[in-house]
Amino acid sequence: MNIVSSRLIAIANMVSDGENIIADIGSDHAYLAIYLAKSAKVKKIFATELNDGPYEITKTNIRNFGVAHIVEAIKADGLKWIEDKKISISSVIIAGMGTTTILKILENDSKFIDCFILSPNTDAFKIRKWVKNKKYFIEDEKLILDNEIIYELIKVNKYAGKKIKNYKDLFFGPILRKTSKDNRLFTQKWILEEEKYTKLLTTIPNDNLNFKKYTKLKKIIGKYINKELKYGKAK
Known part of the structure; x- marks a missing residue:
């Protein structure tokens, strides 16, 4: 499927096979959700949009690609709907946003979420600092070159993975810096x-x-x- 960039494919690869429920926050017309549905990696995906226009396009894309049995469009602000609906989410994806916006969304972290897959446009240091402050773990980290920009991808796991121990881990990533050779x-x-x-x-x-x-x-x-x-x- 050529509707997804190399960055989105790399994010999709961070989703483990057989994960039950995924939520893509600010789904950018559900292209990643559609890709995941077509690859049969997950059982259920929520694609969220905040505004009416993108939400309507998201619903249309889900219908046109024939994945409505797996992907559901949600009109919602950030993560608040997860707590309201009390839905257990395997992984929440937040990508393609600035760090400040992502951190604002993460203020509504929920006990119903197990993992986050985060790809800020800039300043992953602050993302890792949030992970450290929450006493969460880094399950995986990747770098991806997309449209001549190098992006960091971070999978945060609340229960297992690598701890962030020092400033080198904050700056360079506890996994990335160990595999940098x-x-x-x-x-x-x-x-x-x-x-x-x-x-x-x-x-x-x-x-x-x-x-x-x-x-x-x-x-x-x-x-x-x-x-x-x-x-x-x-x-």
């Missing part, structure tokens, strides 16, 4: 991040409140990546 995208991503902060520092005065913050971030990234390039795997 064979991951060209990992090194590429963080070289680009270091370059971004280098450019930022040339545009702001030394007494700017962000100057110290950006300098620290650049130093952390640079030190880690230099070790990565020198030894093949940062410890």
Whole structure:
């Protein structure tokens, strides 16, 4: 199916075979939900939209692709409907949004949710910080190149996986950084991040409140990546 990008396919691959119920929050016309339904990976998928227009398109797509027996469109804001309906969800997918928006949605985390599959457009550090504060685990992490942008994909499990123990785990991911030796995208991503902060520092005065913050971030990234390039795997 060419309606899904490489990023969405990578997200779909993070869904375990046989998961009972999935919810895709802000489903972008249900293309990922349709892909999952066609691949027969899950038994039930809720595709949510907040606004009337996307919601109507989502319903039309579900009907046209013949997956209405698996995919159900829900008009709802974030996760609130899960608690209201008391539906047990295996995995909630939130992707294609900014970190601030995702964290706002996660404020309505529910005991009815087992896992989250998260792919923020930027700043996965804050996502991992949320995971650490909640005492959850990282089940899986991936990097994917899509339309010349490197995205992080994080599967959060409430009950099992890797703990986030230190700042290296927060920045680079407890799984990604341990498998970085064979991951060209990992090194590429963080070289680009270091370059971004280098450019930022040339545009702001030394007494700017962000100057110290950006300098620290650049130093952390640079030190880690230099070790990565020198030894093949940062410890």
